[in-house]
Structures are given as structure tokens and as C-alpha cells.
Amino acid sequence: MFKFTGKILSLTAAALMVSTAVSSAQNLDELIAAAKAEGTLTTVALPHSWCNYGEVISSFKEKYGIEVNELNPDAGSADEIEAIKANKGNTGPQAPDVIDVGYAFGPSAKAEGLTQPYKVSTWDTIPNEVKDPEGHWYGDYYGVLAFMVNTDIVKNVPKDWSDLLKPEYANSVALSGNPLGDNQAILAVQAAGLAAGAASGAPAAEAGLKYFAELNKAGNFVPVTARTGTLAQGATPIVVYWDYNALSGKDELKDNPPVEVVVPASGVIAGVYVQAISAYAPHPNAAKLWMEHLYSDEGQLLWLKGYCHPIRFNDLAKNGKIPQDLLDKMPPAAAYEKAVFPTLEEQAAAKEVISKDWSGVVGANVQ
Template structure:
């Protein structure tokens, strides 16, 4: 699809708009043409998450650019299936993923390189596609969630799950939960192994296999609410939700790093509104937008230029505190490790 090129009247209109609205110019849209009357369709994650993203990113973007953005609720796997089904004639311009589907989309020729995303250069290499097909605009950081009224000194390491004083008060997710798999890998890393040597992870997990094993995030409020569970591996977003319910929990970044779950954006190949999507992705990378996402969902900012306020800095790990796992190696070993976990750990 040819790149969008504004004609002379559009350029003059954009310049007039930027001169009349200095606030918009100061927030990063002065150099972009007006998208007045243009529509942008993006996939979204549904529920309150989609509503928060709309309020923090798309609504301000629409106000400043003149576009009209809509999110279609669907989880990442369904979004990829939709992307494949509409290959050659995409009805959704832009896709958001949280499970690595953006890499598959590139490999299958379903996405196109980002163009005109001025902040793309600021994003660390590990958080974007080397060919520019996708970018991580936020990160869900995993780590240690604990009850402040039971553990006065914040935990500092995955090794802390083996402390004798926590015996009987630990919970961790089953390996079929992605966070359970990541917990196994981080235990291995903490005790000298990793993706290439998972033995230390299984050895450590065997020491706590009699503790509480749960299935999903929906179990967290009950586990912490009953008072017997003091510590578990999970993420910043769910920690925030539990805090909002009134429970005295906090998040700690382990010294081994916080495993990163990328929240990415890419554009469908042949998207009719690719130019609008590129501008929207640029807006996602704005420090102001990333601060708002950190405040409302406790997701980590991907742009290193984002400076979180003091009240957030202690609850949301900085991008340089993230631990990037080798998802390729993990996926290759997932079946074997799951089988072993079921034999040696599961009850």
C-alpha cells in the first residue's frame, strides 16, 4: 500500500491548526497532518483494560489529531486469527498483542514496517522488531507479591520463596499458567541455571511443592484475603487490583529482574489507515501516556525517557530492571517441562 501523502490543502490546514492550538503542538502532534474525519480500528484486550487504554491513549490521540479511534475487544490469540483471516483485506488497521503473536504476524507476512513513529528510535532494541514491524509500548512486569502486614522487610530475590520463616505461607501458579512457567525459569536463574539448565529450578521447586499451587489470577484475592498466604510470584497489574480491594499487598522487584510480558502494537499489511495507526503508536510511546498507563494499571513504560512520579517509581519496575526471558527456548521445552512438572511437582 502506498504511503499516505497529504496534499497542499491538508498541509496548510494542519499548519493552521497547530498555530491555533499551541497545547497540541507542545504534546507532539505539531508535525503530523490532521486526521480529521479519519477512522482507526484497533484490536483491544476487552474489559476494564481496554477502557483504560482508550482513556489514556486513544481519546487524547483522537482529540489532538482529529481521528476517531475504535477498539474491537479480543484476546491476543483471537486477534491473530482475525489478522490471518483478513489477510489482503484487513478490516482492523492495528493490532495489540500480549503473547508474542506479533513475531508470528511478521513471519507470515501479515504486518508491515512502522513508518513515521518518531519515538521508535528511543525504544531499547530488545523491545522492538529489528525490522520495525512491531514495538513494545508497555510491559507487564512479574515479580514478588507479598502481604506487608506479614512480611515487614520487602523480599529481594526468588530465593526468598525458600526461606524457612515463610513455610506454609507460599503460593505459586501451576505451570500451565504462563507465570508458573516463568517462576520455574527464574528459580533456575536464581540458583545458577536458566533456560539452558532448568535443573536448579526443579530442585528449588521441589522444596516448596507442598505449598499452595493455584491456577489463575482470579484466585489471588481469595488466597491473600484468607490471610494464610503471604508471598507469591505474580505481576504488577494484579497487585494493583488487589490493593484496590483493600488488601495490604505490595510488589517487589527481585534482584534477578522482573520477567517481562510485552504489550505490543503492529499494523496489518495493507491497512487502509496505516498512517493514522503509525501516529497512534507514536502516541502510545509518549512519556505522558506511559505515565498514565503506569498510574492506572501499573504497567512498566517501554520508553526509557519516561520518568515516573515518586509515588509510582517504587511500584512499577523501570525498563532497565526487566529480565527478558528466552521465549523461544522456553516454548521449545514447554511440553517436556510441563510433563516433568506434572510428575514431580503437581499433587
């Protein structure tokens, strides 16, 4: 088991100023009333297939009767931050209320004054290592990077990063984002560096850039933002993807084409994503209620249903709240034994190297 090492409202003033931590049923009722009065929640970068977000969103709408305005589902973490910056004075439909971003983006967004604090009622069950003490951001789920392989096209399924350099994988390997700003892609570069024997952080970033330069020079790298659809079409037969995206994509395709999901033998890197509320959220109470939904037992199990390890996984397991059928659908525990969880400092150092040197070292413009 993983262990961490991180509309104007006509309401009363009390309802408008809901506490930063919901500590009682009465306070929760006040929050629900305030959120319903706002009537809308605006999200960004939440594909329905990612961590079962489709069901997470629909259950929120059904439970509270609040509309969800979904912006740019395929955006990356950097795009989410820019969406807040670009809409600071905008209370219209293009201003996101909440963001779900890579671990390193949480502290940086707080430092730039882009988030506001809120502690959910289950705050104490979120590990301290992955939450801001003031409540500006907190971990939501995690997974490991894996290879999603279209076995209609790729007959010899790669088992490790070094395999991807073989001539048989020409024009086959793609990332699920642009390493200049997408958290998943940035961590993929680091994972390749770890597989080459480099230490986590800047060394892994440097080694990972050299690896992708070699992969590109060999003609194996496909410089497009890959998804389950591009894999199924044969444009990107091998996609470096979060395990939960790959597994949910496999379910979605229903063996058309057949897919194999492989956690590599080395360079297994785990990534924690975090939630935050925009400092400029047009619907702050709906945003807080959204957080309550996500961090409730119900919300956490909906993420697990989408193959994501929810951040409260240990607490739920300890209290016997995880159905066995959900556990049985996950990869075996042994697949995660070598997983490396980079610290915030290591991620920040690696991100700086990769964003600065990707174009010059790798020479591939991911579209």
C-alpha cells in the same frame, strides 16, 4: 537505570498511503484525517488496569474522536497472535488492528507475515536493541516480576522464590497466566529457574519447571489464572505478577484487603513488551495513529502513571519530562539492580522448553 543489552474511505490516494514514518506536521494531519475516516480502532488483550491502559485508551478516544473496540481484555500474547491468524480475511469487529505482546512474539509474528511496518515519529528515541529495523515491532514498556501478597491472609510475607515452597503457603501461590502461552507466566517459570542458580534461557526454563513441580507437589501452587480479584477474594493470596500490575492492583484495592508488593531477592527477571500493527488490520491508519499516541511523550507518561517503565524512559528523563511525583511512586531503584533481561534467543529457547514440558514435568493445568 535500565540499560538495554532485545468503511471504505473516500480519501485521496495520498491520504490512504500515509508514510511509514510521520516526519512532519502535515503528514501527521493526513494520518489523523485518514484515521478519523476509518472511525474505529480494534484492540485486544488490554485490561484497563494494565499499565494504565484505561486512561491511555480514553485519552486516545477523547483526543481524536475515534471509537475503540476492545476485544478479550484478559487474553495472553499467544491469543493475540491467534486472533490475527483467525481473522485474516475478516474486516469485521473481531479482527484486531494492533497487538501488545511479549518480546519474543514480535519477531515470530513478523516471520509469519502477521505484521506490517510503521515507524512512529519518535522512532529514533526507541533503543535499537528493542525494535525491528524495518518497523514491524518495537518495545513499549518493561517491568519486573514481583510477588503481590494479600497480607490479611499471609502474615509472613515471602521475600524470595525459595520462601514460596514453605508449608505455610499451602494453596496460596498462583501465576497470572498459563505457561503454555502467556508471556508473563512463561517468564515467571524462568525467573524461578534463575533464582535456583541456572543460566538464562533453556537452563533457567528447565530449572524453573523443576521448581514449579516441587511447588505443585507441596500443594502450594494454585492452578488458576490469578488476578487482583482472585487475590482479594483469598483464592490466590500470593500472585506472581508484573510489578506494574501488582502496584496498580494495590491502588485499586485501597487496603481492602491490604497488599504488599515484593520484588524477590533473587530471580529478578525483567520483561519488555512490544507493539505491532496487524498485516490484516481493518483500520490501518487508526492503528498508526494509535502508535503515535502511545509513543508520544503524553502516551509514555500515561504508562509510567500505571507503574510501567516506558521504553522511552531514558529519553524522557534526559530531557526533564518526567514529573517527580511519578518517580516517587515507583519501587526504589535498588529493587531493579539484579534484574536480568533475557535476550530474544534466550526467551525463544526457554519458551520452547516450557511450552513442551510444562504439562509433563509440573502436572498442573492452569485454567
